[in-house]
Amino acid sequence: xxxxxxxxxxxxxxxxxxxxxxxxxxxxxxxxxxxxxxxxxxxxxxxxxxxxxxxxxxxxxxxxxxxxxxxxxxxxxxxxxxxxxxxxxxxxxxxxxxxxxxxxxxxxxxxxxxxxxxxxxxxxxxxxxxxxxxxxxxxxxxxxxxxxxxxxxxxxxxxxxxxxxxxxxxxxxxxxxxxxxxxxxxxxxxxxxxxxxxxxxxxxxxxxxxxxxxxxxxxxxxxxxxxxxxxxxxxxxxxxx
Amino acid sequence: xxxxxxxxxxxxxxxxxxxxxxxxxxxxxxxxxxxxxxxxxxxxxxxxxxxxxxxxxxxxxxxxxxxxxxxxxxxxxxxxxxxxxxxxxxxxxxxxxxxxxxxxxxxxxxxxxxxxxxxxxxxxxxxxxxxxxxxxxxxxxxxxxxxxxxxxxxxxxxxxxxxxxxxxxxxxxxxxxxxxxxxxxxxxxxxxxxxxxxxxxxxxxxxxxxxxxxxxxxxxxxxxxxxxxxxxxxxxxxxxx
DNA sequence: CCGACTATATTGTCCGACATCTTCGTTGAC
DNA sequence: GTCAACGAAGATGTCGGACAATATAGTCGG
Numbered sequence: 001x002x003x004x005x006x007x008x009x010x011x012x013x014x015x016x017x018x019x020x021x022x023x024x025x026x027x028x029x030x031x032x033x034x035x036x037x038x039x040x041x042x043x044x045x046x047x048x049x050x051x052x053x054x055x056x057x058x059x060x061x062x063x064x065x066x067x068x069x070x071x072x073x074x075x076x077x078x079x080x081x082x083x084x085x086x087x088x089x090x091x092x093x094x095x096x097x098x099x100x101x102x103x104x105x106x107x108x109x110x111x112x113x114x115x116x117x118x119x120x121x122x123x124x125x126x127x128x129x130x131x132x133x134x135x136x137x138x139x140x141x142x143x144x145x146x147x148x149x150x151x152x153x154x155x156x157x158x159x160x161x162x163x164x165x166x167x168x169x170x171x172x173x174x175x176x177x178x179x180x181x182x183x184x185x186x187x188x189x190x191x192x193x194x195x196x197x198x199x200x201x202x203x204x205x206x207x208x209x210x211x212x213x214x215x216x217x218x219x220x221x222x223x224x225x226x227x228x229x230x231x232x233x234x235x236x237x238x239x240x241x
Numbered sequence: 242x243x244x245x246x247x248x249x250x251x252x253x254x255x256x257x258x259x260x261x262x263x264x265x266x267x268x269x270x271x272x273x274x275x276x277x278x279x280x281x282x283x284x285x286x287x288x289x290x291x292x293x294x295x296x297x298x299x300x301x302x303x304x305x306x307x308x309x310x311x312x313x314x315x316x317x318x319x320x321x322x323x324x325x326x327x328x329x330x331x332x333x334x335x336x337x338x339x340x341x342x343x344x345x346x347x348x349x350x351x352x353x354x355x356x357x358x359x360x361x362x363x364x365x366x367x368x369x370x371x372x373x374x375x376x377x378x379x380x381x382x383x384x385x386x387x388x389x390x391x392x393x394x395x396x397x398x399x400x401x402x403x404x405x406x407x408x409x410x411x412x413x414x415x416x417x418x419x420x421x422x423x424x425x426x427x428x429x430x431x432x433x434x435x436x437x438x439x440x441x442x443x444x445x446x447x448x449x450x451x452x453x454x455x456x457x458x459x460x461x462x463x464x465x466x467x468x469x470x471x472x473x474x475x476x477x478x479x480x481x482x
Numbered sequence: 483c484c485g486a487c488t489a490t491a492t493t494g495t496c497c498g499a500c501a502t503c504t505t506c507g508t509t510g511a512c
Numbered sequence: 513g514t515c516a517a518c519g520a521a522g523a524t525g526t527c528g529g530a531c532a533a534t535a536t537a538g539t540c541g542g
Contacts, residue, residue, distance in 0.1 A: 034332065034494075034495090035494085035495075036494095059522095059523070059524095060523075060524070061522095061523075069495080069496080070495065070496045070497065071496090071497090071524095072313055072316075072494095072495070072496070072497090073494090073495065073496080075313075075317070075524095075525095076316070076317070076320060079317055079320055079321065079324075080320065080324060083320075083321060083324035083325070084324070085418065091275065091503080091524080091525080092502070092503040092504060092523075092524050092525075093503085093504065093505095093523085093524080094504095094523065094524065103414075104414060104415065107412075107413045107414050107415040107416065108415045110413055110415075110416070111359075111413065111415045111416050111419060114355055114356075114359055115355075118352075118355055172348040172351055172352065173344075173345060173348050174345065174348040174349045174351070174352045174423070174424070175348065175351070175352050177326065178352060178419055178422065178423070181419065181422060182415070182419070183415070275525070275526090276525080276526070277525095300491090300492070300493095301492075301493070302491095302492080310526075310527080311526060311527045311528065312493095312527090312528090313525095313526070313527075313528095314525085314526065314527080316493095316494095331535095332493080332494080332534085332535095333492070333493050333494075333533070333534045333535055334492085334493080334534090334535060334536090335492065335493065335535095336493095
């Protein structure tokens, strides 16, 4: 019974036309993050910190106790991590941090070359629009600021931010979204585990990319970005030899 | 209390090294699909069928009644759909089928041009390996078989399969994964709604792509693929003019 | 007609329970 | 002693209910 009769989603009632777009309207309450969100980020951060290593199994009950949340909440976080490709799920066997084999790393880098190249090209083309130049310059200089002190969690953040900004001012939302789904986190961590030399930050490359973007030289920006990724591929190949 | 002490995922016990890879071992039970999986697919299929239209809200309780599952299950499905970008979630406001604006469609097509181009290039390079030629030929001919009878759900499946095969024989797993995350479903449905002419299947394009791939001509395959996507972008532009 | 307040619908999160399934140690036959 | 079948324990899949938090709609007073 109950007045809960609703025709089960049959009526195409249009709603949520613009869920996020800022009408600068009243933000009734600040919606910081949901619990699954927190766990999601914690685990990614734990990846960099070494709290979690590829191959490690994630048992629901354990996570429940660790963060004091319910299984349902943990489950949501795990599903999102799986959707991102960071953990693998197999029915009735549970979750584990994904292990990349060398072929997968090469695949990721190959795709990354194309996507980062595109992002750099678009960014160079649109560097003059709006506040793009300021935004880019800021994240660029912040990244370069770590030249003297690598190996910190802040550097990781700065690098990620640099790439996010690159994609953002490029203006292609879909590219931005897809780039966030490429397994850069896993790749970095597992490359580092593979060989120490791979962890070296290539600031010269960053410089070349940044310069070309700021110069508005789309072709050069794309080439610099692609060369950067290709350099990592080469190092990977050498390590294997 | 309770012997449930487990150090909360601190021990890097390696497990699930190869969750899927076929050791051709005993498959104790056939794991068809989980309930969230079913709902996930149903909704995507419903998109094509018109059961669900962009902008339509998806209320959890409705879906639980429609499929006779619990809210938790529905929730999982919605989260996955959100992760794929098919629905948008906003806190306490619920889920709705994502509405693409024209800019987003253009973004998606721009990324698609690059990715499909890459897939076609790789596929042409590897057409000779293993059973690639057979696999590709089969899906190719199946697609062409619909030349005389467009506008069926089967055609949708055939086209998707063609692209999946293209990506698969290309051999880059990451590209394959990312391609599956591009919003082709939404794009097709909303393009169709925008203008009837956009629904026309471009079999000539498919032919050119297929021929080039089968000929092992990587350059030509990439160009044909990119041109196909670009043609759709042009039509989109014309409709807007 | 407009703005503040209240009611309701809906989502976010938790808890507990049970079925299903995997894993692994044990038993027993060969 | 080896190996397969059996069975117990651990973990996940799914369910149902419950309550809090919050957005939206409707109501009331001005």
